Amino acid sequence: MRPMTFLNVDVAAGVATVVIDRPPANAVTPELIEEFLTVVPGLSDDPSVRVIVLTGVGRFFIAGADIAVMRDLSLDNHVRMRRWIEVQRLLELAPKPVIAALNGHALGGGAELSLACDLRIAAASATVGFPEMQLGLFPGAGGSQRLPRLLGLHKAKLLMIEGRRLSAASALEIGLVDEVVPDEEFAAVVATRAAEWAAKPTATIGLLKTSMLEGAPLDMEGAMAVEWAAVQQVIASEDAAEGLQSFLDKRKPEFRGN
Numbered sequence: 001m002r003p004m005t006f007l008n009v010d011v012a013a014g015v016a017t018v019v020i021d022r023p024p025a026n027a028v029t030p031e032l033i034e035e036f037l038t039v040v041p042g043l044s045d046d047p048s049v050r051v052i053v054l055t056g057v058g059r060f061f062i063a064g065a066d067i068a069v070m071r072d073l074s075l076d077n078h079v080r081m082r083r084w085i086e087v088q089r090l091l092e093l094a095p096k097p098v099i100a101a102l103n104g105h106a107l108g109g110g111a112e113l114s115l116a117c118d119l120r121i122a123a124a125s126a127t128v129g130f131p132e133m134q135l136g137l138f139p140g141a142g143g144s145q146r147l148p149r150l151l152g153l154h155k156a157k158l159l160m161i162e163g164r165r166l167s168a169a170s171a172l173e174i175g176l177v178d179e180v181v182p183d184e185e186f187a188a189v190v191a192t193r194a195a196e197w198a199a200k201p202t203a204t205i206g207l208l209k210t211s212m213l214e215g216a217p218l219d220m221e222g223a224m225a226v227e228w229a230a231v232q233q234v235i236a237s238e239d240a241a242e243g244l245q246s247f248l249d250k251r252k253p254e255f256r257g258n
């Protein structure tokens, strides 16, 4: 893979950590989007990667779209920036868990990216919000459709109309993040959680992700068929055999992720 300018990728012990480093605010530009579109598929396809962690350098996770870039209100520019949605779909459909480690401000398109991840862990000093409307913009980086699915229509609408930046604690209260960690413990807790998730049956998690998404818009009959197709894949997996055998052997399972 060609060297990246804004993304630092480290893979160790099954954990791929993608660190966003585009000073001063990790704001999103077409160039940063292209780097994500280069990095994420490779991590998705790499069987040695059991979990992907996204995080930022400094006091910003992602401050959202680069406002200077967004000043170009042309359709062409928005088509370029709209590829952020492709990044989100790659994460949402990745055949492995994706953790958004919100080290700092996660705003606008940054918060919207986190909605496509499977776990959101926030440092206590992080803030999360959808301030697009304060800029006269539409929260159109996936958030207007994912947030209602997460929080319910009314709460999502209020959050987006008001555009408030929530503290990590407030975001936890409403279910926008899953865990809040004191700043000084954040890196260690993220590493621990990532290691825990890397040891789980990775392929089965990938199947759970895609079958839940596939089944969501279907009627119960169709959804049950999606679930049954997933079950049939999992019962043929090494991890299913290992999990059951480990219980009978009274030992911890050693899932190999397939």
Ligand SMILES: CCCCCCCCCCCCC/C=C/C(=O)SCCNC(=O)CCNC(=O)[C@H](O)C(C)(C)COP(=O)(O)OP(=O)(O)OC[C@H]1O[C@@H](n2cnc3c(N)ncnc32)[C@H](O)[C@@H]1OP(=O)(O)O
Pocket: 024, 025, 027, 028, 063, 064, 065, 066, 067, 068, 070, 078, 079, 081, 082, 083, 084, 085, 105, 107, 108, 109, 110, 131, 132, 135, 137, 138, 139, 140, 141
């Ligand atoms: C993400 C991809 C989008 C895809 C779009 C799809 C296209 C089609 C749909 C279009 C709809 C748009 C969808 C999404 C839009 C957005 O995300 S809009 C941006 C939303 N984000 C914000 O509004 C946050 C703006 N930042 C702030 O409010 C503050 O920085 C802060 C978070 C409250 C922190 O304040 P403070 O601690 O005082 O720091 P600052 O001095 O403000 O910031 C430090 C430097 O960082 C620069 N900066 C901050 N945010 C951005 C940003 N979003 N873009 C560009 N630059 C940013 C800030 O200017 C400072 O720079 P310097 O002055 O040079 O130090």
